Amino acid sequence: MGERLEIAAQKATIQDILCLPPKWLSLYSNFITKNQSSVTSIESALRSLTYIIPGRFRDAELASESLHSSIQLLSLYHDTLLLRAMSKLPGAPAQQSPHNRYTKFWIQKSNFYRRVAMTLSVVQYTELLWEMMAKRKGEKVRWRIAIVLEIVKAVCRLLLMRITNSRPLVSPPLPEREVIPEEAVEEEEEEDGFRDEGFHEERERPVKEKEYKMKRTGMSLPVLPNPSDISTYLLSKVLTADDIKAAPSLLNSTRGSAQLAEILYILQPVIYAVALSRSKDKRNWQPWLLGLSIEYAARQLRKDGLRTTSLEREQWAKRGWAMGWWAMRGAFYENVTKGFLHKTSDRLPSLISGVLDDYLYLWDGYYFSTSSN
Incomplete structure (x- = not known):
C-alpha cells in the first residue's frame, strides 16, 4: 500500500513539473x-540602441546583430500573443487599418x-x-547563404501569392501591432476570475462611465462624447469604402501583365544576388543595372486602374520609397555614394561620424x- 502511494505521489510530481512550462507561458x-x-x-x-551601435567594436559585430535579431524575434512573438488576446475580445477594434484587416x-x-x-x-x-x-567561413560560403536565403524568401512570397489567389504581396x-483597450483587458480579467474562483471579493475599482442599458428593450445607449471634441467623435464613426468591403476585396487578384509584374x-x-556573386569587381555596373531594370520593369508592367484599392496604393508607395535603397547597393554605392558618405563623415563631429x-x-x-x- 505504501509503495502504491509513493508511486502515485511520484506520478503527481512529474505531472506537476510537466504542467509548469504551459503555466509559465500563460503567465508571460x-x-x-x-x-x-x-x-x-x-x-x-x-531597438533604437541597436540602431545607434550597429557595428560598434567591430570584432563584436556578431554579438550586436544577434541582439538586434533577438529583439525583432521577441517582438514578433509578442505580436502573436497580442493578436491572440485581441481575437478573444468581443467585437473588432473601432479603428483597424486595411492592412491588418486583410x-x-x-x-x-x-x-x-x-x-x-x-x-x-x-x-x-x-x-x-x-x-x-x-x-567568417569565406566569401563563397557567404554568397551561397545569401542566395539560399533569397530563394527561401522568394518561395515564401510565391506561396503567399498562390494562397491568396494571385493577389499582390503585402509588407x-x-x-501590425494594435493597441488593446484597457477596458477590454479588465473585463476579460473579471470574467477569468469568475470562471476560476466562482466569485469575486470586493475590491477598489476606478469609477468609469458605462453604457446605459434600457430595462425594457435591453438595448444599450453609448456614452456621450466630450462636447469639446465632437468633430473627432463624428469622424471616427464615418464609414469609408474600405470599411464596407470584405477583407479579401481590399486587394484585387492580379491577371496578365500585373501578375507578371x-x-x-x-x-x-x-x-540580383546571383549576378553579384558571379561578379568579381564590386564596381561592375552590370549586376546593379540588371537588378534595377527588373524592378523598374515590374513597376511599369503594373497598370493603375479604377479598381485599384487604397491598400494596393499604399503597398506600391512603400515599394516606390524602397527603390531608394538602390543608391546604397552594388556599383552605384561603390562608385558614387560611398565616396560622398566617407567625405561627409570626415566633416561631421566625432560622435555623429x-x-x-x-x-x-x-x-x-x-x-x-x-x-x-
Missing part, C-alpha cells in the same frame, strides 16, 4: 497583454498562410546575422545591410 502572455504599452516602449528603446483574414482562414508568413518574417529578421556568420505579411518583383532579389562609420562598415561589407525586401 497575461503579463504582455496587461502591460502592452510598457513592453512596446522597452522594445523600441532596445492579413488577419488570411491568417484566420489559412494556417498555411500563417506559417509561411511567419517563416518569411523570421528569415527577414535574421538574414544579416546568417550572412555575418557565413562570412509586412503579418498584422508581381512575379518579377519576387524573383528580382534572387537574380562614429555612428555613420559603423553603418559604412556594414554597407561596405554586407549584402543584406541594404536589402529592402
